[in-house]
Amino acid sequence: MPFHPTRRGFLAGAGAFAAAGLLPAFARTALAAPAGTFELVAESRVIDVDGKAATVFGVAGPGGRQGVVLEPGERFSAILRNRLGTATIVHWHGQTPPPEQDGVASTGYVSPILDGESATYDFAPRPGTHWMHSHQGLQEQRLLAAPLIVRTPDDAAMDAQEVVVMLHDFSFRDPEEILAGLTGMAAGGGMQGHDMQSGGMQGMDMPGMDHGSMNSGSMNHGSMDQGSMDHAGMAGMEGMGGSGAAGHAMPGMDHGAADLNDIRYDAFLANDRTLSDPEIVRVERNGKVRLRVINGATASNFWLDLGALTGTLIAVDGNEVVPLEASRFPLAMAQRLDIVVTVKDGAFPILAQLEGATARTGIVLATPGAAVPKVPGEAEKPVPAVDLSLEGRLRALYPLGDAAADIRHDVELGGSMMPFRWTMDGRVWSNRKMLPVRGGKRIVIGFTNPSPMSHPMHLHGHHFQVVEIDGRAVAGAVRDTVLVMPGGSVRVAFDADNPGRWLIHCHNLYHMVTGMMTEVVYEDA
Structure with missing residues (x-):
C-alpha cells in the first residue's frame, strides 16, 4: 500500500x-x-x-x-x-x-x-x-x-511528503467463526448465505438464534464487571479467536465497567504488515511528512504513538481542526488523523498500540542511510483504554455555525456480552426505531451509553460537529465517527442537507451485525 x-x-x-x-x-x-x-x-x-x-x-x-x-x-x-x-x-x-x-x-x-x-x-x-x-x-x-x-490545492502547497497508514486487526480464522464464538452459534450453522445488507445478518436477529438462551459458546461474561475480571484466564474463550495472546487486555488491569478486546487477533497490521517486517518509508532529512492515519480495524481501538517525534494534528475524519501538538493520539475504529511531523535525521517508528494491551503495529520513517532498529510487536507495558481526552480538546477550524436545534433525537446504546447483542434504543436492525429528519433543518443527536463497551458511532452521508461531551458543551471537531464511552454521553449536530435514507451505526463490525444500527430518514425526501 x-x-x-x-x-x-x-x-x-x-x-x-x-x-x-x-x-x-x-x-x-x-x-x-x-x-x-x-x-x-x-x-x-x-x-x-x-x-x-x-x-x-x-x-x-x-x-x-x-x-x-x-x-x-x-x-x-x-x-x-x-x-x-x-x-x-x-x-x-x-x-x-x-x-x-x-x-x-x-x-x-x-x-x-x-x-x-x-x-x-x-x-x-x-x-x-x-x-x-x-x-x-x-x-x-x-x-x-x-x-x-x-x-486539495492546500495539500500541495504544504510541500510535505504524504504517508498513508492503514491499520487493520487480522485473524487467520474465518470471520463467521469469530462471530459464532461471540454469539455461541456453531460456525456455519445458519449464517452461511445470510446477506447482511438484505436484512439477514445486518442487525442480526438471525434465524434460529435465541438471544435469550445463548451461553456465548465457552464465554461466560456474567455481569461483565471488568473491574474484577481476570483476563489471564480468558485465553480459551471461543470469541477471542486465534491461539496467541495478541490483542487481549493484560491481567490485573482495572477498566471499571468497560470491556475491551473480546476478540483475540493473530496480528495487527499497518499497510498489510506487522512489526516483524514493517514498511520502511524513506523520507528527506529535515523534511515535512504528512501522516494520513486510518483505523480500518473492525473491532480495535489504538493509541498512535509518534515516539521521539512531536506531531501537529491538522485534521480528523478529513475535516480540519485548530492545530494541536502532541506525540500520542487516541484513534477509534473508523476514525482518521492527519498529523504533520518534521523528520530531522534517523529512523522513527510510528506505532499503533491496542488499547488496554501491549500488542502494536506500525511503520518506520527513516532518512537516507539511517539504520532501522528492530521494533518488537509487543510494548513493555499496556496502554489504557482509548478515551475522549483528545476529543474534548479538538476545535473545528470551520465549525458548523450557530443555529438552534430544529429536531432532537436521543439514542441509548445498549447491549451485553451474554447474549452478544447490541442495540440502539433497545432494538436491533430488524426492529429498528428510525430517526426522522427534515431537509434544511439543524439536527442534534445525543448518544448515551450505559453498556459495558465503547461504541464508535458513524453517520453515513453527512459530517457532524461534536457539541457536547458528558454534559459539557464544546465547539468540537467536525467528524463522521465519534466514540461514546461506557457510562458516557456525546451529542452531535449536523445540517440535514443530503435527502434520503442514511445508516447510523456502531463501527465495531460485530456490534453492528448483531443489532447496533438504524437509519436517519428524511421525511420530506
Whole structure:
C-alpha cells in the first residue's frame, strides 16, 4: 500500500484521470471503464503475516495499489468490478454522495454487486483522508478496505511528503467463526448465505438464534464487571479467536465497567504488515511528512504513538481542526488523523498500540542511510483504554455555525456480552426505531451509553460537529465517527442537507451485525 511520494511529486499518475464520468450510477455491466473513469477491483489477494501466507480481500485501484488518491478537482468517477467470487458492495466512508451511490444495500436503493458484475459511481468527492470498505456481511474483517484520499490545492502547497497508514486487526480464522464464538452459534450453522445488507445478518436477529438462551459458546461474561475480571484466564474463550495472546487486555488491569478486546487477533497490521517486517518509508532529512492515519480495524481501538517525534494534528475524519501538538493520539475504529511531523535525521517508528494491551503495529520513517532498529510487536507495558481526552480538546477550524436545534433525537446504546447483542434504543436492525429528519433543518443527536463497551458511532452521508461531551458543551471537531464511552454521553449536530435514507451505526463490525444500527430518514425526501 505504498502511498509515499516525495515532496517533489505526489503520485503523478493519479492526475491522469479525467473529471467527468457520464454513466448512470450502479449500472450492472461488465463494460470497459469509460474515458474519464478510473477502475477499482474488489478481489482476493495474498499477504504475508509473520511468515505465513494469508488470503484476504482488497480493493485495487489504479496501478494495482490498494485504494485511490484523487488530485484536486478530480471527480470520484469510478467503475467498481467485483472479482471476489461472492457478492459485495463497497461504502465510501467519509464521502457524502447521493444515497444511491453510498455503497450500501440496507437502505433499499441498490442491491449487492454480484460476482463478475460491476457498478459505476460519479460524484464530487469530499476532500480529506477517507477510506472505502465493504458493507456486505463480515467482508471488512477479511480486509476488504482501502484508503480513499482526496487532495486539495492546500495539500500541495504544504510541500510535505504524504504517508498513508492503514491499520487493520487480522485473524487467520474465518470471520463467521469469530462471530459464532461471540454469539455461541456453531460456525456455519445458519449464517452461511445470510446477506447482511438484505436484512439477514445486518442487525442480526438471525434465524434460529435465541438471544435469550445463548451461553456465548465457552464465554461466560456474567455481569461483565471488568473491574474484577481476570483476563489471564480468558485465553480459551471461543470469541477471542486465534491461539496467541495478541490483542487481549493484560491481567490485573482495572477498566471499571468497560470491556475491551473480546476478540483475540493473530496480528495487527499497518499497510498489510506487522512489526516483524514493517514498511520502511524513506523520507528527506529535515523534511515535512504528512501522516494520513486510518483505523480500518473492525473491532480495535489504538493509541498512535509518534515516539521521539512531536506531531501537529491538522485534521480528523478529513475535516480540519485548530492545530494541536502532541506525540500520542487516541484513534477509534473508523476514525482518521492527519498529523504533520518534521523528520530531522534517523529512523522513527510510528506505532499503533491496542488499547488496554501491549500488542502494536506500525511503520518506520527513516532518512537516507539511517539504520532501522528492530521494533518488537509487543510494548513493555499496556496502554489504557482509548478515551475522549483528545476529543474534548479538538476545535473545528470551520465549525458548523450557530443555529438552534430544529429536531432532537436521543439514542441509548445498549447491549451485553451474554447474549452478544447490541442495540440502539433497545432494538436491533430488524426492529429498528428510525430517526426522522427534515431537509434544511439543524439536527442534534445525543448518544448515551450505559453498556459495558465503547461504541464508535458513524453517520453515513453527512459530517457532524461534536457539541457536547458528558454534559459539557464544546465547539468540537467536525467528524463522521465519534466514540461514546461506557457510562458516557456525546451529542452531535449536523445540517440535514443530503435527502434520503442514511445508516447510523456502531463501527465495531460485530456490534453492528448483531443489532447496533438504524437509519436517519428524511421525511420530506
